[in-house]
Amino acid sequence: MTMPAETDGGGTLPLKAPAFGLANYLVCLKGILVREGLRFLHQRERFVSSLVRPLLWLFIFAAGFRQVLGVSIIPPYKTYVLYEVYITPGLCGMILLFSGMQSSLSMVYDREMGNMRTLLVSPFPRWFLLVSKLLAGVTVSIAQVYVFLAVAWFWGVKAPPLGYLMVLPALFLAGLMLCSLGLLLSSMIRQLENFAGVMNFVIFPMYFASPALYPLWRIQESSPLLYKICLANPFTYAVELVRFAFYGQIDWMSLGIVAGFTTLFLAGAIIAYDPSRGLMTRKQDTGGNA
Amino acid sequence: MRRRLCVLAGAVAMAAFLAGPASAYMVYVSNEKDNTITVVDSSTMQVVKTVNVGQRPRGITISHDGKHIYLCASDDDTIEVIDTATLEVVDTLPSGPDPELFVLSPDGKTLYVANEDDNLVTVIDIESKKVLAEIPVGVEPEGMGVSPDGKTMVNTSETTNMAHFIDTSTHEITDNVLVDSRPRFVEFTPDGSQAWVSAEIGGTVSVIDNASREVIHKITFEIAGLRSESIQPVGVRITADGKKAYVALGPANRVAVVNTETYAVEKYVLVGQRVWQLAFTPDQKTIISTNGVSNDITFIDVATDEPVQSVTVGALPWGVVVSPN
Numbered sequence: 001m002t003m004p005a006e007t008d009g010g011g012t013l014p015l016k017a018p019a020f021g022l023a024n025y026l027v028c029l030k031g032i033l034v035r036e037g038l039r040f041l042h043q044r045e046r047f048v049s050s051l052v053r054p055l056l057w058l059f060i061f062a063a064g065f066r067q068v069l070g071v072s073i074i075p076p077y078k079t080y081v082l083y084e085v086y087i088t089p090g091l092c093g094m095i096l097l098f099s100g101m102q103s104s105l106s107m108v109y110d111r112e113m114g115n116m117r118t119l120l121v122s123p124f125p126r127w128f129l130l131v132s133k134l135l136a137g138v139t140v141s142i143a144q145v146y147v148f149l150a151v152a153w154f155w156g157v158k159a160p161p162l163g164y165l166m167v168l169p170a171l172f173l174a175g176l177m178l179c180s181l182g183l184l185l186s187s188m189i190r191q192l193e194n195f196a197g198v199m200n201f202v203i204f205p206m207y208f209a210s211p212a213l214y215p216l217w218r219i220q221e222s223s224p225l226l227y228k229i230c231l232a233n234p235f236t237y238a239v240e241l242v243r244f245a246f247y248g249q250i251d252w253m254s255l256g257i258v259a260g261f262t263t264l265f266l267a268g269a270i271i272a273y274d275p276s277r278g279l280m281t282r283k284q285d286t287g288g289n290a
Numbered sequence: 291m292r293r294r295l296c297v298l299a300g301a302v303a304m305a306a307f308l309a310g311p312a313s314a315y316m317v318y319v320s321n322e323k324d325n326t327i328t329v330v331d332s333s334t335m336q337v338v339k340t341v342n343v344g345q346r347p348r349g350i351t352i353s354h355d356g357k358h359i360y361l362c363a364s365d366d367d368t369i370e371v372i373d374t375a376t377l378e379v380v381d382t383l384p385s386g387p388d389p390e391l392f393v394l395s396p397d398g399k400t401l402y403v404a405n406e407d408d409n410l411v412t413v414i415d416i417e418s419k420k421v422l423a424e425i426p427v428g429v430e431p432e433g434m435g436v437s438p439d440g441k442t443m444v445n446t447s448e449t450t451n452m453a454h455f456i457d458t459s460t461h462e463i464t465d466n467v468l469v470d471s472r473p474r475f476v477e478f479t480p481d482g483s484q485a486w487v488s489a490e491i492g493g494t495v496s497v498i499d500n501a502s503r504e505v506i507h508k509i510t511f512e513i514a515g516l517r518s519e520s521i522q523p524v525g526v527r528i529t530a531d532g533k534k535a536y537v538a539l540g541p542a543n544r545v546a547v548v549n550t551e552t553y554a555v556e557k558y559v560l561v562g563q564r565v566w567q568l569a570f571t572p573d574q575k576t577i578i579s580t581n582g583v584s585n586d587i588t589f590i591d592v593a594t595d596e597p598v599q600s601v602t603v604g605a606l607p608w609g610v611v612v613s614p615n
Contacts, residue, residue, distance in 0.1 A: 070543055070560050078599040079588055080543070080560050
């Protein structure tokens with residue numbers, strides 16, 4: 001594969017990417033995965049805070065909003081459930097959302113600190129490096145979700161035993177979508193400080209305009225416009241995909257929409273991080289020309 | 291690796307088999323408000339048919355051979371006999387005014403009916419369709435239970451707050467046992483040694499020893515977040531092995547699972563709104579609750595005491611009975 005930007009830009013010999021075998025790719029993937037895992041394990045505060053956040057919602061928020069007489073039946077539930085059972089898939093979604101955005105933060109941090117250069121000078125194709133980074137992020141997110149589910153299990157929030165297995169692919173896909181979104185956003189954020197903006201303009205709106213905390217029919221009752229906004233929110237479908245998977249069901253519409261958005265965000269991120277076409281380069285160029 | 295996969299596939303298949311539907315029985319639910327009974331298949335948990343019946347259907351039971359349903363049509367002052375093959379009303383029995391709840395004798399020949407407005411218990415011979423006796427009891431009789439040997443019948447009167455023990459051979463009251471406010475339902479343990487009487491306003495279930503005719507224990511219920519007034523025990527059922535009792539708790543939207551040895555409440559199962567009566571499937575794998583306000587019934591798995599599915603039926607479902615075969 002040639003890299004036109006560098007050949008054109010440099011005006012020198014065309015650079016050929018070295019031909020790597022599968023084993024080489026795996027070594028690279030492993031390196032990125034291990035680094036992400038180590039970083040997560042070494043930042044104990046991050047681990048604790050990532051666990052404390054959903055648990056606060058489960059223990060305190062759900063207690064406050066607890067509908068002792070049960071949430072009325074909506075699919076995939078076949079009978080009445082308690083509020084804490086209802087919000088558990090939403091809280092799994094929340095972990096994926098925050099974790100996905102946190103990897104975007106780490107990309108910005110890496111760029112500021114110069115660590116990213118180490119990654120980007122790697123001779124592997126840029127898309128592969130980004131996908132590996134994504135997979136590493138998703139793996140860490142899913143590990144957090146399962147720790148949360150284990151704690152919830154002891155709290156009495158239990159899904160069907162097979163549901164814990166069935167939810168894995170749904171968590172993976174939903175995690176991939178949110179991490180890709182994070183990656184795409186990270187390409188647009190110039191500085192670490194801007195992350196607060198992501199928090200206020202992306203994470204919270206996505207989280208609250210979704211069925212994570214309340215069934216959408218309730219939102220529809222209070223505001224049809226808000227309901228439409230919720231329907232346009234990709235996170236809505238991530239939560240529903242996870243919720244249905246817990247009960248061994250596939251919500252095909254959510255699956256299609258989440259897969260579609262994953263492709264879109266991932267393609268966007270790959271383009272954004274591509275040095276030839278990337279948003280960063282373009283911004284720098286315009287900045288430089290002006 | 292392949293072997294491991296085979297073992298995994300086997301385990302999954304086994305789990306699917308174990309979780310699979312139980313044998314198919316027909317579940318008949320009386321809907322007090324829209325004057326119908328809903329027929330539900332217990333294996334698919336789907337409504338099969340809705341049948342128009344007399345006015346204000348409440349108490350419902352079935353003959354031992356499963357051929358006839360007996361239904362209290364309270365506002366028609368009669369008991370309707372419904373053929374389970376055709377689901378048509380084929381006969382009526384003389385019940386006396388406002389029959390609410392009844393119990394079939396263990397030999398399947400006699401019906402004991404509580405006449406709420408007349409303070410009577412009417413004894414009906416099914417074959418001859420004759421009233422054998424009218425027994426005066428307390429005010430507003432409701433709950434009806436019969437011992438497994440058929441010798442003792444118990445009626446509760448809602449206003450007198452008593453359980454009246456009646457000798458079925460003489461049709462005379464032999465003992466009156468004071469229980470808590472508004473007793474609704476009587477259920478004998480399978481060995482006949484105890485009668486469990488629920489008290490709706492009192493919020494308790496009194497366990498009465500059938501030999502001494504004394505209350506030997508009072509079971510109370512407590513659900514975090516619910517006021518005690520919302521806990522109103524109504525229907526009671528005890529498993530055939532006598533180990534577990536299920537108590538419907540009315541507006542608490544829960545069915546309590548009680549250990550019959552320790553009388554401890556082991557679990558509260560969340561079901562629909564204002565849970566009223568309960569019925570086991572004959573294989574005892576499932577217990578079904580009628581949820582009056584939410585117009586549905588909930589299937590509860592007896593092995594795990596987990597609610598499996600709720601199915602919408604008619605308006606204000608009251609009683610429930612399951613076909614014996």
